[in-house]
Amino acid sequence: MISRRDAPQWVKEAGRAATRAGGRLTSGARMLPDFLMVGTQRGGTTSLFRALAAHPATVQPNFHKGVHYFDVNYPRGLPWYRGHFPVRSLAERRVAAEMDGAAPLAFESAGYYMHHPLAPERIARDLPGVKLIVLLRDPVVRTYSAHKHELARGFETEPFERALDLEPERLAGEVEKIRADPAYVSHGHRHHAYLDRSQYADQIERLFELFGRDRVLVEYAEDFFAEPEPCYASILDFLGLPQWRPASFEQHNARPGSPLPDALQRRLADHFAPYDDKLAALLGAEPAWRR
Numbered sequence: 001m002i003s004r005r006d007a008p009q010w011v012k013e014a015g016r017a018a019t020r021a022g023g024r025l026t027s028g029a030r031m032l033p034d035f036l037m038v039g040t041q042r043g044g045t046t047s048l049f050r051a052l053a054a055h056p057a058t059v060q061p062n063f064h065k066g067v068h069y070f071d072v073n074y075p076r077g078l079p080w081y082r083g084h085f086p087v088r089s090l091a092e093r094r095v096a097a098e099m100d101g102a103a104p105l106a107f108e109s110a111g112y113y114m115h116h117p118l119a120p121e122r123i124a125r126d127l128p129g130v131k132l133i134v135l136l137r138d139p140v141v142r143t144y145s146a147h148k149h150e151l152a153r154g155f156e157t158e159p160f161e162r163a164l165d166l167e168p169e170r171l172a173g174e175v176e177k178i179r180a181d182p183a184y185v186s187h188g189h190r191h192h193a194y195l196d197r198s199q200y201a202d203q204i205e206r207l208f209e210l211f212g213r214d215r216v217l218v219e220y221a222e223d224f225f226a227e228p229e230p231c232y233a234s235i236l237d238f239l240g241l242p243q244w245r246p247a248s249f250e251q252h253n254a255r256p257g258s259p260l261p262d263a264l265q266r267r268l269a270d271h272f273a274p275y276d277d278k279l280a281a282l283l284g285a286e287p288a289w290r291r
Helices: 009-025 045-053 076-080 088-097 119-125 139-151 160-171 175-178 187-191 200-211 221-226 228-239 261-285
Strands: 035-039 105-111 129-134 216-220
Touching: 009 105, 035 045, 035 119, 045 105, 045 129, 045 228, 088 175, 119 200, 129 200, 129 221, 129 228, 139 160, 139 261, 160 187, 160 261, 175 187, 200 216, 200 261, 216 221, 216 228, 221 228
Parallel strands: 035 105, 035 129, 129 216
Antiparallel strands: none
């Protein structure tokens, strides 16, 4: 049997269209997320998402890893968003059959949620009580990986160093435009914010202010890939899920390529040093890439 993940693209698109149509009609009976993976892009989120989606007590959106409601689809409205998730009674029945006594927790993952100027406030307003998982990665590595990712997707045409030089110009005024028009989707802010997305401290601080530290869990890709079991177990504890582990932990969406030149490595390390200092002070410990 072909899995949903491995189905041809046309099958996925047809399934998504049918799901959206049916979901709107039955949105009142459907779940909303109990937790969200909010970032960061190119931070190992796909690997962690799949490990969490394998847990018998979690449910994910139909045909989606992330719905991108709170960042780029917010004008569609909450019933549209809810329509992407399973019917609660069916999820409860399935989870009860697989893990006696457990209640289903719905979730999705969108790496832009943490960085988007309006998404955290929207989440706090629409999902009271939701928990957030943040998976961070060495900002130097993430920044370089993000550029390779955008090149491969066709959203970037400039070489890496040139893209870094262009970033201030590309992002100038974009946050203000997003705040002024909730329907505005900024191509530059979404696809060309290589440095800005990797300046984690201010983003984490905003999440703490909106949700409280007890509802935000910060983990590191370096820890998850080096020793996935304890990292995974701590996430399950945070979510109140029964302890369980998948058959294996796999790394997904890695983008091999040429190594970062030493001069650019130093440039980025110097750039991120004060932001990493602030992150360490905020979290009370050095991030994984500085241990």
